[in-house]
Every structure is written in structure tokens, then in C-alpha cells.
Amino acid sequence: MKIFLDTADVNEIRTVARWGVLDGVTTNPTLYAKVGGASYDSILREICRITSGPVSAEVVAEEIDGMLTEARHFAALAPNIVVKVPMSEVGLEVISRLAEEGIRTNCTLIFSANQGLLAAKAGASLLSPFVGRLDDINEDGMQCVRDLVEIVENFDLDAEVLAASIRHPLHMTQAALAGAHVATLPFKVLQQMIHHPLTDKGIATFRADWEKARAALAERKGS
Ligand code: E4P
Numbered sequence: 001m002k003i004f005l006d007t008a009d010v011n012e013i014r015t016v017a018r019w020g021v022l023d024g025v026t027t028n029p030t031l032y033a034k035v036g037g038a039s040y041d042s043i044l045r046e047i048c049r050i051t052s053g054p055v056s057a058e059v060v061a062e063e064i065d066g067m068l069t070e071a072r073h074f075a076a077l078a079p080n081i082v083v084k085v086p087m088s089e090v091g092l093e094v095i096s097r098l099a100e101e102g103i104r105t106n107c108t109l110i111f112s113a114n115q116g117l118l119a120a121k122a123g124a125s126l127l128s129p130f131v132g133r134l135d136d137i138n139e140d141g142m143q144c145v146r147d148l149v150e151i152v153e154n155f156d157l158d159a160e161v162l163a164a165s166i167r168h169p170l171h172m173t174q175a176a177l178a179g180a181h182v183a184t185l186p187f188k189v190l191q192q193m194i195h196h197p198l199t200d201k202g203i204a205t206f207r208a209d210w211e212k213a214r215a216a217l218a219e220r221k222g223s
Helices: 010-019 029-035 040-050 064-077 089-100 113-122 131-136 141-154 169-177 187-194 197-222
Strands: 002-006 024-026 055-058 081-086 105-110 126-129 160-163 182-185
Touching (some): 029 040, 089 105, 089 113, 113 126, 131 141
Parallel strands (some): 055 081, 081 105, 126 160
């Protein structure tokens, strides 16, 4: 299973790359707004220098020509850019046109398996069901991931299911069990996945016992 980091913060991306678990990055206008300070283009270029995995850059135009212009611009920034296109009638046409041009797309804002099926048929290489936002409206977001994985496998579709809007470590375990090809996680959720109170306690106990043994040895040598 691939792990993408869901952020535009290059320091977080560098940290996770050092951990050896980074397969790619997803950004969106909200994540870019959180970091700011530099142009979206320059942040994307920097991210693409840190990881050779897919880096999603999201279009904001809402009509076909504007979306295509933004998509081609992003695709020219680095070879590993994947253009994020929202699910809509216009979005499907844009995904299909970009597929013909050889530009990879990530269909975003997917909230049903049917939307994902259509995005895959139009040529999106990544399908992003938003788990947390479905949970927020009292629906089972993970069911959308399970259904979409099954559909992709039933028809051997040339697309990967990317579990997005992941809010906590349990979402990650459930996405992995559902067979999601990718999950994109906030930095905080990755940290939560690493830590366990018994692991932290175990490390502290081993350290204390080690110090005790060394002190006892030093005392014996000194006497
Ligand atoms: C990633 O591709 C999505 O844009 C992101 O996971 C959305 O997460 P949110 O619902 O927590 O904003």
C-alpha cells in the first residue's frame, strides 16, 4: 500500500521522506493556503524535488479551457505531477482530454462508488474518495473505498483507489484492510500511527534499566 502525505508543508514532507515511508504527496488549495509564503508553483517544484512519487496539484478553474490550461501548466512543472480534477461533468471531460495528452489525473471530491467508476472510465489514474467528509455527514466513508476497490478489481480498471480525507489512524487501518491502493494522510495521523504508549513506556524502561546496570558495574569496579 502506498502512503502519500496530505500537505503542502515541505518540512513535513522532508521529515516523512527521511522516515522512508513516503510514496507521494497530495496538495489542494486549502493545504496551500495553510502554508502560503511562496507561490503554489514554487512549492510544487520543491515537493517534486523531495519525492519522485506522484505529487497532486489541484486545478481551481471551473470551465474546460481554464482547467486544461492550469493542468498543462502544472504538468510542465515536473514529470511526477498528477493533476487533481474535481468530479463533475466538466471534470470528466477534462480528465478524458488530459488522458489523451498523456497527463495523469487524480479525480478528487469523490463521494460515491459511481463517481469513482466514471472517473476511472474517463481515464483518471487516481480516484480519491473522501472518507472523513462522508463520516462527517453520518455516512460510512470507508464503504465508498471498499466498493470502489471491488469495482476496480472486478473490471481490472487502470486506476488506483486513493483513500483521502483520512482523519485518524483507524481510518488508515480500515483503508489498508479495504485494499485501497493508496492513502493520503495528514502529518499528524502518520505520527499517531508511529506512537503507542506501550512502545514509548518500553523504550523508557529499557533505557532506565540500562543506566542502572551500568551504574552497578561502575560501582563494582570502583570498590
Ligand atoms: C486529498 O487529496 C484531499 O484533498 C484531502 O485528503 C481532503 O481532506 P479533508 O477532508 O480533511 O480536507
